[in-house]
Amino acid sequence: MRRLRPETRWAYVFLLPWLIGLVIFQAGPMVASLVLSFTEYDLIGSPEFAGTANYARMAEDPKVARAIGNTVFYTLLHVPLAIALALALALVLNRITGRAAGAFRTIFYLPSMTPYVAVGVLFLFLLNGQAGMVNQFLGLFGIEGPQWTTDPDWVLPGIVVMSLWNLGSTTIILFAALRNVPRELSEAAMIDGAGTWQRFRAVTLPMISSALFFVVIINTITSLQMFDQVYTMFFGNQTAQQSYGDAALFYVVYLFQQAFQFLNMGYASALAWGLFLVIAAITLVQVKVGNRLVYYEAEERA
Amino acid sequence: MPHSPVNPARAAASALATVLVATLAACGGVGSGGDQGGERTGGAASLTTMGFGLPDEIAKVRVDAFKKANPGVALQINEGQFDEQAFLSAVAAGNPPDVVYLSRDRIGSYAARGAIQPLDGCLSEQNVPTGDFYPAAQQQVKYDGKWYGVPEFYNSIVLVVNDKAAEDAGVDPADIDTSDWNRLAELAEKMTRTEGGKIERFGFYPKLPEFLPLWAKANGADILSADGRTSHLNDPKVAEALDYANGLVEAQGGWTKLKAFTDTFDYFGEGNPFVKDQIGAMLTEQFVVTAMAGTTPDVAITVLPFKDRQGNPVNNVGGNAWVVPKGAKNPDAACTWIKTMTAADTWIAAARARADKRAQEGKAYTGTYTGNAKADEVIFSEIVKPSGKKAFDDAVKVIRSVQQAGFVVPQSAAATEFKKAWEDAAIRVLQGDQKTADSLGRAQTEAQKAIDEATS
Numbered sequence: 001m002r003r004l005r006p007e008t009r010w011a012y013v014f015l016l017p018w019l020i021g022l023v024i025f026q027a028g029p030m031v032a033s034l035v036l037s038f039t040e041y042d043l044i045g046s047p048e049f050a051g052t053a054n055y056a057r058m059a060e061d062p063k064v065a066r067a068i069g070n071t072v073f074y075t076l077l078h079v080p081l082a083i084a085l086a087l088a089l090a091l092v093l094n095r096i097t098g099r100a101a102g103a104f105r106t107i108f109y110l111p112s113m114t115p116y117v118a119v120g121v122l123f124l125f126l127l128n129g130q131a132g133m134v135n136q137f138l139g140l141f142g143i144e145g146p147q148w149t150t151d152p153d154w155v156l157p158g159i160v161v162m163s164l165w166n167l168g169s170t171t172i173i174l175f176a177a178l179r180n181v182p183r184e185l186s187e188a189a190m191i192d193g194a195g196t197w198q199r200f201r202a203v204t205l206p207m208i209s210s211a212l213f214f215v216v217i218i219n220t221i222t223s224l225q226m227f228d229q230v231y232t233m234f235f236g237n238q239t240a241q242q243s244y245g246d247a248a249l250f251y252v253v254y255l256f257q258q259a260f261q262f263l264n265m266g267y268a269s270a271l272a273w274g275l276f277l278v279i280a281a282i283t284l285v286q287v288k289v290g291n292r293l294v295y296y297e298a299e300e301r302a
Numbered sequence: 303m304p305h306s307p308v309n310p311a312r313a314a315a316s317a318l319a320t321v322l323v324a325t326l327a328a329c330g331g332v333g334s335g336g337d338q339g340g341e342r343t344g345g346a347a348s349l350t351t352m353g354f355g356l357p358d359e360i361a362k363v364r365v366d367a368f369k370k371a372n373p374g375v376a377l378q379i380n381e382g383q384f385d386e387q388a389f390l391s392a393v394a395a396g397n398p399p400d401v402v403y404l405s406r407d408r409i410g411s412y413a414a415r416g417a418i419q420p421l422d423g424c425l426s427e428q429n430v431p432t433g434d435f436y437p438a439a440q441q442q443v444k445y446d447g448k449w450y451g452v453p454e455f456y457n458s459i460v461l462v463v464n465d466k467a468a469e470d471a472g473v474d475p476a477d478i479d480t481s482d483w484n485r486l487a488e489l490a491e492k493m494t495r496t497e498g499g500k501i502e503r504f505g506f507y508p509k510l511p512e513f514l515p516l517w518a519k520a521n522g523a524d525i526l527s528a529d530g531r532t533s534h535l536n537d538p539k540v541a542e543a544l545d546y547a548n549g550l551v552e553a554q555g556g557w558t559k560l561k562a563f564t565d566t567f568d569y570f571g572e573g574n575p576f577v578k579d580q581i582g583a584m585l586t587e588q589f590v591v592t593a594m595a596g597t598t599p600d601v602a603i604t605v606l607p608f609k610d611r612q613g614n615p616v617n618n619v620g621g622n623a624w625v626v627p628k629g630a631k632n633p634d635a636a637c638t639w640i641k642t643m644t645a646a647d648t649w650i651a652a653a654r655a656r657a658d659k660r661a662q663e664g665k666a667y668t669g670t671y672t673g674n675a676k677a678d679e680v681i682f683s684e685i686v687k688p689s690g691k692k693a694f695d696d697a698v699k700v701i702r703s704v705q706q707a708g709f710v711v712p713q714s715a716a717a718t719e720f721k722k723a724w725e726d727a728a729i730r731v732l733q734g735d736q737k738t739a740d741s742l743g744r745a746q747t748e749a750q751k752a753i754d755e756a757t758s
C-alpha cells in the first residue's frame with residue numbers, strides 16, 4: 001500500500017471533525033431512511049418490513065403526481081427567471097464603482113438575511129388578491145390582478161414572484177465571477193469593433209460560464225426541495241391547511257405531511273429517496289451537458 | 303435560491319435525520335413502555351406539559367390551583383401551540399411530556415396507534431365525575447369505548463349577523479332563519495356588496511370547507527358512521543349540502559375572491575369584520591362573539607342558532623383535550639393535573655377571576671364555555687350577569703341554548719386522514735376543480751381506504 005505523505009495525513013486529521021459529522025449526521029440518517037423506506041413505520045411502534053410497497057404506492061398516488069407537477073412547474077419558471085434577473089442585477093452592480101458600491105452590494109444581499117418564514121408571511125399579505133400591494137400596483141396600470149393566493153391557477157406563479165424577491169446569493173456569485181473577467185479581453189474585443197451585446201455574448205458569458213453553471217445546479221436543487229416559504233404560506237396552521245387544497249402542494253411539503261401528519265414514516269422515507277434519485281439524475285445530466293458548454297480557464301478548448 | 307453550498311441529498315437527509323434519531327430512540331422506548339412509575343428527582347415528582355400556554359387568568363387560576371394542591375410537583379409548562387412534529391418526535395424518542403393539550407379531533411388517530419394512553423384507570427382512581435362533561439365532548443375524547451382524553455373548552459357554532467347588513471337588505475336580523483335554504487340564498491346575495499370586481503361585504507359566509515360536517519348535518523346527513531368505521535361522504539345528502547353552500551359562495555363573487563377577502567380579516571381585533579361592515583352574516587365558533595364583547599362591545603350584531611332544514615338548531619362542537627402520551631414519566635401527576643384543570647370547582651374559580659377582571663375594566667363578561675356542564679351551570683347562573691349590552695346578553699342565551707344540540711364527527715382510527723379527505727373534497731369543489739359528486743366520491747374512496755388500513 002502506498003504510504004500517505006505527512007501533509008496528506010495531517011489534512012485528514014483536520015478533516016476528521018467534518019468526516020465524523022458526515023457519517024453521523026448525513027450518511028447515517030440516509031442509510032436509516034433507506035432501510036425505513038422498505039418498512040411500514042408510524043413513529044410509535046417498531047418498523048415492519050413491507051418490501052417495495054411504499055415505492056409501489058408512490059407510483060399510484062395521485063398526490064405524488066400533483067406534487068411533482070407543481071414542483072417541476074415551479075422549478076422550470078423559477079430557475080431561468082432567477083438566473084436572468086440575478087445576472088442583470090450583477091451586471092448593474094458591476095458598473096457601480098466608488099464608495100456607493102459597497103452600500104449597493106449590501107442592499108442587494110439584504111433580502112437573503114430575512115428568515116424564510118417571515119418572507120412567506122409577508123408575501124401572503126403582499127399577494128392577497130383583494131387587499132395586497134401587488135395588485136394595487138398592477139391596478140395603477142389598469143390591470144386587474146389575479147387572486148394570487150387563492151386561485152389554484154395563480155398560486156404557483158405567485159410563489160415564483162415571491163421567490164424572485166430574494167436573489168442575493170445568486171447575484172453575489174455571478175457578481176464575483178464578473179469581477180474576475182479580465183478587462184483586457186473586453187478591451188481587445190472593443191478594438192476589434194465588437195458592440196456591447198457581442199462583447200457580452202462572446203467574452204463575458206464564456207468567462208462566467210462556470211459560475212452560471214454552478215448557480216443553475218444549485219438553484220435547480222433548492223427549487224426541487226422548496227419547503228419553508230410554501231409551508232408557512234399555505235400549510236402553516238390548521239385553517240391554512242384546510243383552505244388551499246393541492247394548489248401549493250410541493251413535493252417536500254407532501255413528504256412532510258406523510259411523515260408527521262399521517263405518521264407514514266416509511267412512505268415518507270421512500271418519497272425522500274425518490275427525490276434524492278431524481279435530483280441526482282438531474283444533476284448528472286446537467287454536469288454532462290455543462291461539460292460541453294462551460295469553459296474553464298485552465299483547459300484548452302478545441 | 304442558494305444560501306449555502308447545498309448537498310444534493312439535503313432534503314433527504316434533513317427530513318430523515320429526525321428519523322434516525324427516532325428509530326434509535328424507539329428501540330429504547332418500546333421496552334420501557336409498561337413502566338408506570340413516576341420519575342422522582344430529589345424527592346419531588348416533575349410534570350411537563352406541551353401545547354398549553356398561560357395567556358390569561360382562565361389558565362393561570364387553574365394552574366395556581368394545581369400548584370397549591372401539589373406543592374411537591376416541579377411543574378414545567380412548555381408554552382406554545384401543539385406541534386405534531388415535536389410531539390411525535392418526543393414520543394418516538396421515548397422522552398415525551400407528561401401531559402399534552404391538543405385538539406380533540408385528532409385523538410382517534412393517536413389512540414389507534416398507541417401514541418396516547420387510555421385514561422380510564424386514572425379517571426376512576428381519582429373519582430373524576432365523568433358524567434359532568436357534555437355528552438358530545440365525552441364522545442369526542444373516547445375511542446374504542448375508552449377515555450383517551452379529558453375535554454377542556456366546548457366551542458359551539460352560531461350564526462352571527464351584522465345588523466346593518468340585514469337592515470340594508472330590508473330584513474330584521476332577528477328574523478333570519480337558516481332553515482329555508484332558498485330564502486337564505488336570496489338574503490346572502492342581498493347582503494353582498496361588490497365594487498368594480500372588489501368585494502366590499504361578504505353577504506353570508508358559510509365557512510367552507512371547515513364546516514362541511516355542519517352543513518351535512520343541517521341536511522340530515524352524518525359524514526361518518528357512529529362507530530367511526532364507515533365513511534358516508536358519498537351520501538347524496540352530503541353532496542346536496544356541499545352543492546348548496548358552494549352555490550352560495552359562487553353567487554356572492556366566487557371562492558378565490560371571497561377567500562382572499564376573508565384572509566384579510568382580524569376577528570379578534572378592534573377592526574373586526576363586523577365593525578368594518580365586511581361581513582353580512584357568518585357561521586362561527588362562539589369565541590369570536592365573546593372576543594367582540596371585550597374588543598368592540600358596542601358592535602351591532604345579532605347572534606342566532608344555526609338551524610337545520612327542519613328548523614332545529616345544529617351545532618358542531620369542538621375544543622381541546624388533555625391527553626397523556628405513551629411513555630409519560632409521571633402519569634400519576636398528569637392525571638391529577640387533568641383532574642384539576644377540568645374540574646367544575648377550578649373552572650368556577652377561573653370564571654370568577656375573569657368576571658372580576660372584566661368588571662374592573664368596565665367590560666361585559668360573556669361567560670366561559672367549558673366542557674364541564676356542571677361548571678357551566680354555575681358560571682351562567684351565578685357569575686355571568688346581564689351586562690346591559692343587549693346584543694351580548696342575548697348572545698349568551700343563544701349559545702347556551704345550542705349547547706345541547708352539539709354533535710361531533712365520531713372518532714376514528716384515521717381521524718386525520720378522514721378530515722383531510724373531506725376538506726380536500728370541499729376545496730376541489732370550491733376551486734371549481736371537480737364536480738361535487740365526483741369530488742366527494744374520490745374523498746369517499748380515500749377516506750374509507752385510510753380507515754380500513756388504520757383499523758385493520
